[in-house]
Amino acid sequence: MDSSSPASASPPPATAETGRHAYRPKLRWQPDVEEYFAAAYGRDRFALISEALAHPSCYSCIRVNTLKSSTDAVMHKLMDIVSENGLSVGINGLDIGDQNSGSNTHEGNSMVHKCPYTGLENVIFVRGSGPHVLQYDSQPEQSVKEVIVSRKCAESVLRGAQVYVPGVLACSAHVERGDKVAVSVAVEQAVEDGGWAVDAHYEERKGLYIGQGITAMSRAGIFHVPHGIAVEMTERVYQLPSFNGTDILYAESFAS
Template sequence: MAWHYNPVVSWDQKVEKYLSQALGHSEFTRITHALSRPSLKQSVRVNTLRSKVEDVASKLNSSISLTSPASSLHVHPQIPYILTLNGAGPRNVDYSPCNGREVVVNRMAGEAILRGAQVYCPGLLAASGGLAAGDLVGVSVALELPGSRWCGIPRGMVLDGEGKKRQKQQRSCHEDNGVGGQGRRPGLGAEVELPDRTHLFLGMGRCVQGRRAMFRNQNGLAVEMVDRVYDVPSLNGILPGEIIAQALPSILAAQVLAPLPGSRVLDMCAAPGGKTTMMAQLMQDRGEVIALDRTHAKVTEIRAYAASLGLTSIMAIKADATRAVKGWQSKDKTLSENPSDKPRQFGTPEEEMSSMNEDGGEAFEGFEPESFDHIMLDPPCSALGLRPRLSHTWTLDQLYRMADYQKALIHAAVALLKPGGTLVYSTCTINPAENEGNVKYILQRWGGRQSRSCEEEAALACKMKLIPAEPVLGGPGLSIAECASMNSQDMPWLTPYDADLVQRCDPSDRDGHDTIGFFIAKFKKEIL
């Protein structure tokens, strides 16, 4: 069979059933297909504190015309400081010049290539024998086998020829395969049954070094892509300080919060700093933006990012946002503790959940209740809306427990928000439990009952009012009317009225924006 790109992405069976029921089978099928492809509309935020949009557009047009001639550039019709780069695909790639020569990359490298990256040495798994600099090769991606984190291809394997499924392992297999690495690997000289990859080819590239150097070097460019199935322009290193490549819904979330100059703003889970810097830009760099993260490395990254954009209103602090309220000495065990066998944000479920158990901000005393005008809460999430994503390993139990962890952050956010202040809650997942479910939780928990808040919440009873998340680019949230077939006790859906107030950005391009999957809700705090 000819090399092509048509991946079959698998889900945990219970998760697939759950999402299929919640979203509808046809919609879930469309979303699954879209998640395995990159967005062809790349958003670029102009740093308007330094540059004019028209000047940046002219310079950017000149830059991308050299690297991606098929791309086109437009000013976004609703958000005028956003430039949209249109890529192309899927495209038919002629692999005949490769003469059967091939390199295989791990999944994470493959996803990066779909976003416009080149092939770097750390992402390589296997390659045809005798490759030399200048050789043209087909570039394929290896996916983890069902129920495993092992892709079935040992790192360093010599591919003996196009289409062969059984091959001798010719190099040591003790190196990590770069996909997480669990599972049994064949020994030296063992016969290996290779997974079919004829439908997993990303394009054609030219080797910049020989085969031996590719696997010997720990870093550096291995293969330069010359023809791609999806031609998405890479913005790496282009116009530093003037543009920020950022997903459109992420930009939208900050725009929905719309903090004014002079405001005091909290970004509770700030890394890598896109929304943090966006809010500072909206405030004309006047006021105070507090950015929290649990790790020193990410806090350092946020500070460097802000400095590179010339922003001075941002203060990044290492802290656990669930303990951000002064006087909260211990976590609510039912809301904020998570087992260690859960996932890293935007990675595997195991890595994401374990990262939430890291201790952080030991010397941080917290903020006074009701001390922020605006709060951005974009919590750690299952990231099921990110694309391209070629593997989905979350279990249903992990998805529900992630939503519970987010509730601990919601409690802190409500306590820290001033009366009259606004809160934006956003995620990059399609999971209703983390989206509509948590909005419903807020409306039920702070729905206006005449009761005092508990000891670890704001001093006064309050109401969190759901208000329109504007400007509107996405569709409505999931409502009771749409999801009547599911158990409402397990998943509290929104009323049709409330569903119209939130935004669910659809990765299946139903709304025409071709974005990642994203969810945005906005609340205003009122005193009873």
């Protein structure tokens, strides 16, 4: 999570512009780097590569602490975590057991499986899903309340984390505990001196909405405590399980 001090500014109200509340990130390259790769790969192929790099993986890579447990035992525990996170439905709406002809074995199923490479027997992959299209304006007569987070916080949320207080940069006015909020990302923008800075008011948050959730504290509370969960995510663009609180495995690919 981003440990920088949050700015307690209120973001401008979200507009009803078509496509604003969506997830369409674009990767920006330095001009000379972009030209180099475009020449090396071809512009069309490089455009596809850039688009893929702007989206997170749908897999979580887990390394088992074999001093405390076995790989098979952790696979069973992961299946419980997957079920608790509502990810037990696999491809085409079929349950895990259905996709494996009713078998209860975990190895080789579509959600949790062992790494097939020799020497990596303690590595497990957990499959998520996404990107999902979310409906943010479920109450058209009311404006969408927002919580704006840092890029580092957003990277963690896209990998299954909740929104924690240190990652919050701004929040709509009159947000109380239990309110439904959209979560958007403020990314670094180029500034005149050639550097980069984060501006929570910058309008290019359009297309950078990563989900929505329920606030665990009020706006005032978020900016008066140093830690804790600010938003409990209920809908995500990318749905992956959170492994927070487990001591028998290590999440190798989580952004933090």
